[in-house]
Amino acid sequence: MAAIELRNVRKAFGMVEVIKGVDLEVRKGEFMVFVGPSGCGKSTLLRLISGLEDITSGEMLFDGKVVNALAPSKRGIAMVFQSYALYPHMTVYENMAFGLTLEKGKDKEEIRRRVEKAADMLQIRQYLDRLPKQLSGGQRQRVAIGRAITRDPKVFLFDEPLSNLDAALRVATRIEIAKLHEGMHDTTMIYVTHDQVEAMTLADRICVLRDGLVEQVGTPMELYEKPDSLFVAGFIGSPKMNFIAGDKAAAFSCATLGVRGEHMEIRPDGIWEGTVIHTENLGADTYVYLEMGQEEPVVVRIEGAAEYASGTVLRVSPIEAKVHRFNEAGKPVR
């Protein structure tokens, strides 16, 4: 229902400026994911959008109307807090129903139905009568999500909603959220996460924040394939993209050469030589860490299991089509 626009939005806590002029447009019905290093201002930005925090300067628009001063309750938002912020004295059911009971004209049955639906979806049906303190971390987090989705907002704000869930549940919940989004085409969702997979799979577009500023906005593939800066390149993708400087980069006529671990091949005729310092076997893949005279070891991802003793010398080559080249300023060379 709501398109959100931020124009040069700033936020300072006392003397510390935390959001340093953000321009951003979130389209109606879009699924926007915020990523960025811890402490870069994601939660703060979310809180500014929610109206919980006043913006220090700039303009915030919902559907073209300035809402700088609009109360949170009038913005039609639901929010999942990073710290859960559950009502400690209410049962799970009450926590989830609270917002609904405040809306006029909601009958009890309807509320129960909606709460139970959300609870089923989040697999917390059997905990409806418990108090938050009797729940595990992940269960609490699910209650926080449930509280948001029982409501029927125009904008969903999720602050790392899945961080305490196990992989299976995370995937399941992620898919539920995606379904939810598909079912409500007008509902805008803004989602903060640290999880690469979540960001890549859920997002219509990803907004990379860095130190209170927007670094790049784009679809997941854009960011992955055409990062606008070294920072984005390094931030998107796991393991982190390898940055290779010096002569080796010069050979590719750039200041820094970016190659993702999955775009490196170990082959006898590899153009670079490296010493294995460590291998990590993740089951599906193995990461091999090579010492190649760079600041950081270079990671090579190999499908399946592999075992290289530390000290083994390997030759590797980047897949040329997939390399990223950056100039001194950290901007891509295209």
Place this chain on the structure above:
Amino acid sequence: MAAIELRNVRKAFGMVEVIKGVDLEVRKGEFMVFVGPSGCGKSTLLRLISGLEDITSGEMLFDGKVVNALAPSKRGIAMVFQSYALYPHMTVYENMAFGLTLEKGKDKEEIRRRVEKAADMLQIRQYLDRLPKQLSGGQRQRVAIGRAITRDPKVFLFDEPLSNLDAALRVATRIEIAKLHEGMHDTTMIYVTHDQVEAMTLADRICVLRDGLVEQVGTPMELYEKPDSLFVAGFIGSPKMNFIAGDKAAAFSCATLGVRGEHMEIRPDGIWEGTVIHTENLGADTYVYLEMGQEEPVVVRIEGAAEYASGTVLRVSPIEAKVHRFNEAGKPVR
């Protein structure tokens, strides 16, 4: 310094039994990771080991001595709480230094050095003078980690310590923790996580918990390659292992056939046929979800980017050497 042994440990909260008889041995200096679905009792088990919670029945031994009733402070542990539990009235520095100031004979300089070292490692040096409430979620979590690692305990207990950190920081911190462990060969570490990568890379052994019981204990590769049950097979590895039942499984002479997404190949002569219902592009890989008449869609992981329109019909084959076969009871057929 400490080997930990649990003998038929049980824990009930009121009527609800949460830990239902756990036998487990954690060796001295071992890095043990607990994984399991949300709410299965990981935190509770950790709290039992720490002594914060009394065990309802059973025995807990540290280095062969029963410690059922030993006070937490006497167990020589450091712990990172899932809920952080920072001292709200102390600055980050004080939070981290507090445990140290209590130890006799620690001079100020030494303490400052250690706190600063940990702070540097966790990249929170510039927040040392802040109060917890002035920090972002990830920063708080790092303080909680920092508080534990400045100390010099016999046992480290980590409860999802990295869940709120961004990928880069998470990798960095993970590596630091691994280093820490390497540097202190006598220190036992027990680590709860939901992150597959963390579990696989950090653990000497992984303990899979399910509903208050130990499902399987083993090295990461054992669990990945030789899961003892459908549950473990499904739990370890991301994306989740595909379970294929019915005729297709019967063809492999088992009740359920388990194939990981990365062990499926799309090829014209594939033995199974499926309809694409969804593709997820993660950058390095793409997950293709196929409708194959199973309960859940089957996931195929393809390296690199790939685009299949929904509705496309594909043929796939499992890599035979990598399939897992389970009988009706969910136990592996070998």
Place this chain on the structure above:
Amino acid sequence: MATETLGATAVVPKRKIVSELTQQRARAARLFLIPMLIALAIVAGWPLLRSIYFSFTDASLTNLAGAEWIGFGNYLRWQVLDSGAVRYRGLLVDPNWWNAVWNTVRFAFTSVAFEAVLGMIVALVLNAEFKGRGIVRAAILIPWAIPTIVSARMWSWMLNDQFGILNDLGMRLGLLSQKVAWTASADTAMTAVLIVDIWKTTPFMALLILAGLQMIPKDIYEAAEIDGVHPVKQFFKITLPLVRPALMVAIIFRLLDALRIFDLIYVLTPNSAATKTMSVLARENLFDFDKFAYGSAMSTLLFLIIALLTILYIWLGRVRFDGGDR
């Protein structure tokens, strides 16, 4: 009052944007404060102002309407004698008054100090989990629950040198070598009053501190437990800082009460110069003596002295007025 400087209102940079949320809250705040302010203005405003006004007149209780303005005469006035010597009169040079001030301050600080410490101990005990805690809590509140007029008399009875049970007990236990006339002698009168006051009001302190203790999040004690913090250290480093706000209000209100102490002394040692406090003196002048204006001046000065001490306390104790708000 110089409270503006007490950090009450951290200078917030003038915001261009005053959000509706802030406005709504400000509106609610106004709405919420108005009943209280009206109530207080009515119930306290008129009597207080009147009292202050009378302190500048020559009012007497038999003829309040005929009170005439005499300025600061009740506080200080002087007279040049024929010999040229100047004679000062008035409250500010009244030795009885200053004696009472000294008594009051001494009493207030001693009693509040003891009560704070004992109250804390009691609160800590009550905070522990043990069987029969409810009953002990009720039992502990009894001293506070007995009406002062009764408990004061009860104590004067118990403190009696001849048939008082305390002397008897003291002698039996060998604590006293001879019966002591607690309230009679100037040396022990203050001690007696202190004992009774501490006995009576420690529960007040304890209960407030207990409430404060209960509001402290439990999980940080777990963290402390893990950190291996010794209980004593836990108390000083965690409990104390976190109950401080509650402790501070409890102390403030006890201090205000103690500085105005009246009924206890009025019953126990009504006219002993060693325990006569400002309030007792004020009452004497207001009602017993025909010096209503002088008594009003005492009340006013008492008010100023208390205000001064409170401000000093708030400043020294760094009681904060902010925090918690968004």
Place this chain on the structure above:
Amino acid sequence: MTASFDLWKFTKWVLFYLLVAFIVVVSVFPFYYAVLTSFKSGTALFQINYWPTSFSLNNYWNVLNTGSFPRNLLNSIFVSSVTVLLALFIAITASFALSRVRFRGRGLLLMTILGISMFPQMAVLAGLFELIRFMGIYNTPWALIFSYTIFTLPFTVWVLTTFMRDLPVEIEEAAIVDGATPWVIITRVFMPLMWPALVTTGLLAFIGAWNEFLFALTFTSSNDTRTVPVAIALLSGSTQYEIPWGNIMAASVIVTVPLVILVLVFQRKIVSGLTAGGVKG
């Protein structure tokens, strides 16, 4: 576990209970003595006993039958309850404003409220008296309820303000997002979390009002409107100088019992960990 460990635990246990016992004895002894006294009469009053020697309910009978003591008891209950409920109602809203909304002059306001508690009761007696007669509520319970706000309100406002300040901001924010108005936040979110503080201030204010003497004496002039402390003060021996100790003690016991019951009922609400599980961090 070693034996010394056990011993230490046991010693701690013993010491703790000794402390509890000591505290209870000190608190209750005078009351116990009052109960003893309430069973005595005549010269026995002047004799020191530690254990009951005689048992007679005469004094209780006297108290309940002379004057209008039962009526006074009801008056006290009414006046104290209404005073406390009103004070808590006004204070909890006011303390929300004072603790959770930032506005200029907040400190000054708090100090002003405190200032009201800095004037001696005697000094405002005359003015209050006029005011009460002016309002036409002299000699009614409302006179007392009205005048008691002068000391209950500043106290409740301050205490609740202090306690409300410590509630986590996040929970309030969650409620704001859920569309809760300040009133809803106060009543449905904060109040349940503040039970210890509410009960404590309520009890303390209740006892304050219950035991108030000077106002009660001055602003009422008939037996039917007076409260218990005045009634006790009015209990008298047969002659001017005789203090009827037995009766006074019986009356004190009678008036203390409701308070003890009140404490027993409400102390259940003084529990810790009400905010546990709400937020992390």
Place this chain on the structure above:
Amino acid sequence: AELSIVSGDTGTGLEFLRGQLDKFEADTGHTVTIVPMPSSTTDQFGQYKLWLAAGNTDIDVYQTDVIWAPQLADQFLDLTEAAADIVGDHFPSIIESQTVNGKLVALPAFTDAPALYYRKDLLEKHGKEVPTTWAELEATAKEIMDAERAEGNAEMWGFLFQGNAYEGLTCNALEWVKSFGGGQIVEPDGTISINNEQAAAAIDMVAGWVGNISPEGNLAYMEEESRGVWQLGNAVFHRNWPYAYSLGNGADSPIAGKFDVAPLPAGDGPDARSAATLGGWNVAVSKYSPDPEAATELALYLASAEVQKERALMQSNLPTIEALYDDADIAAGQPIIPAWKEIFQNAVPRPSAPTQAKYNEVSSLFWSAVHDTLSGNGSAAENLEVLEADLTDLKGEAW
């Protein structure tokens, strides 16, 4: 009319009053309600002053202490005319004490005067006479006390009085001073007479008793505390008001029948005599009474001979009407009352009339000076000198 009378009277006193009022109601058709007050006279005084200052119309008739008349005179009706017929029946000294600037402020209801209580049995046992001078008292008390203690009664004391710093001490000390011929603090003409040798001697004498024949704690005793010790049988002599008589003879009293009363001893010196402080209560009509006539009627009724006689019979209160001391019924019913006439005739009024509104302060200064002396803070001579200066200050131009 509907009247209300405020009374600080106590238990049986209130019952008695109610009974009399019932009669009054029956006779006149008025209704009267009693507003009871705490028995502490200081509390009553403060309340009444406040009520009267605020023009409280709810109370018509007040019961007043003898010493209050001058201080509250402005707010009470002048009863001179209404009582013209009966004033002559009362002791003139009492009427005088209630007359301020020619205005009869209150009508006397009963009077009061303390006596010396002594233990008949002990005096007999040790072969002693009832002392008539303080010196004798001291000697007798000491002797008996020491003897009794030697016999094992360690709690025994010689003499008990009211030594707490309060109005009661003013009464006690006035008796000592007056009995030594030391005047009555402020003389009826307003001169301040207290600073004299006789007065100092009297007070010094008592100071010598404290910790000697009187317990240290005596300095904190009011009537009830001293009665307590006395009634336990732990004192030879005791100064108190008539009320202690019937209580001491109560069924459960260990000293029942073992004691008697006598006039307080005299001092020595030129004007030495026995002196008892005048107490007693009166009824006054509020200026603000909506129905002054009915109220006056009530006051007159309560002061009437009829009520006083009843009062004497039922309450053993001393009448203020001289004729009642010869009344046969009273002599029969309360033999003690005629005996008290002697005591009462020696009664000295406190200087409330000359000092007018300032009496309370005068009294307070006086008892403080005495209490200081008794507690050993300075000699009587020193303290009285300061007292004189203070009183002079207080007096200013005129009382």
